[in-house]
Amino acid sequence: MCELLGMSANVPTDICFSFSGLRARGGRTGPHKDGWGMAMYRDTNVWTLHDPSPSADSDIAEVISNTSLKCDIVISHIRQANVGAVCLLNTHPFSRLLWDKTWSYAHNGQLEDANALPITLYHPLGNTDSERAFCWIIEQLQAHLGESEPSLDKISTILSELALQLKSRGVFNMMLSDGVRLYCFCTTKLHWITRRAPFKKATLSDEDVIIDFKEVTTDKDVVTVIATQPLTHDETWQQMEEGELCVFEGGEVVCQIKAN
Numbered sequence: 001m002c003e004l005l006g007m008s009a010n011v012p013t014d015i016c017f018s019f020s021g022l023r024a025r026g027g028r029t030g031p032h033k034d035g036w037g038m039a040m041y042r043d044t045n046v047w048t049l050h051d052p053s054p055s056a057d058s059d060i061a062e063v064i065s066n067t068s069l070k071c072d073i074v075i076s077h078i079r080q081a082n083v084g085a086v087c088l089l090n091t092h093p094f095s096r097l098l099w100d101k102t103w104s105y106a107h108n109g110q111l112e113d114a115n116a117l118p119i120t121l122y123h124p125l126g127n128t129d130s131e132r133a134f135c136w137i138i139e140q141l142q143a144h145l146g147e148s149e150p151s152l153d154k155i156s157t158i159l160s161e162l163a164l165q166l167k168s169r170g171v172f173n174m175m176l177s178d179g180v181r182l183y184c185f186c187t188t189k190l191h192w193i194t195r196r197a198p199f200k201k202a203t204l205s206d207e208d209v210i211i212d213f214k215e216v217t218t219d220k221d222v223v224t225v226i227a228t229q230p231l232t233h234d235e236t237w238q239q240m241e242e243g244e245l246c247v248f249e250g251g252e253v254v255c256q257i258k259a260n
Helices: 016-024 059-065 129-145 152-167
Strands: 003-013 036-042 045-051 071-078 094-098 101-108 173-177 182-186 191-196 201-203 210-212 222-227 244-249 252-257
Touching: 003 016, 003 101, 003 173, 003 182, 003 244, 016 059, 016 071, 016 222, 036 101, 045 059, 045 101, 071 101, 071 173, 094 129, 101 129, 129 152, 152 173, 152 182, 152 244, 152 252, 222 252
Parallel strands: none
Antiparallel strands: 003 071, 003 222, 036 045, 036 071, 094 101, 101 173, 173 182, 182 244, 191 222, 201 210, 244 252
C-alpha cells in the first residue's frame, strides 16, 4: 500500500525534514516506488507537484527535501500501485473545487467496487479507486451541506460518516484539506505528533538525519506532523484509532470523532 504524510502548523513551516524520511521509503527503504506527489498550502493557496517516478530517485523530490518552502498545510503521498496504471494522472494528491476553495486529497488503501460509487458532477481524470472515492466525497459533501461552506462540526460529522462508508469497502486511510484545516481518517495506520516549545532534537528512522528543532523554531510555533508510520525513532507518536477522524487547524486538534 501507499504511505501518507501531512502537516498542519500555526506559522508557515517547511516540510524538508519529514519529507526526507518519507521520500526514502519511495523505492529505497520501502516499496512505494510508483510515484509521489505533494500539495502545499500557504494562505489557502495551493501549489501541487506530481511525479510518477520513485521519490527516492526523483530530482524534484531532491529539491523539495532541500528547499525551505514554508507552508501552513501539506499533504504528501508515495504510491505503491494497486489499482490504475503508474502515470501522472494517477499520482496523488488529487484536487477539486468546493465552496470556492481548492480541496486536496490523498488515500492509502484499496476499495472494493469503487466504480459503483455514484458520481454525476465530479469525475476522475485517472482510473484509480482513490480518485473515484474523492470525487464521491466532494459530491456528497455538497449534496449534504449545500452550496455554502458550513461549520466545522457539520463538515466533520458528514465526512466521518462518508469515510466510514468507504471503510466498509476496504482500507481507507485518508488526508483531505481545504487549506485551512487538515482532515485525517484512519482505517489501519496513521500516527501523529505535535511539536511545540520546549523543542528537542529528532532523528529520522529512514535516513541518517538529525535536526534540533530549537534552531529552526520560535517558542510560539506549533507544528503537527501526521504519517502512516512514525518518521522518527526518538519521539513519541500517537496512533489514531480505527474509524477515527481527526481534524487539525494551526497545528492543533480541533475535532476528533471516533467510531462507536
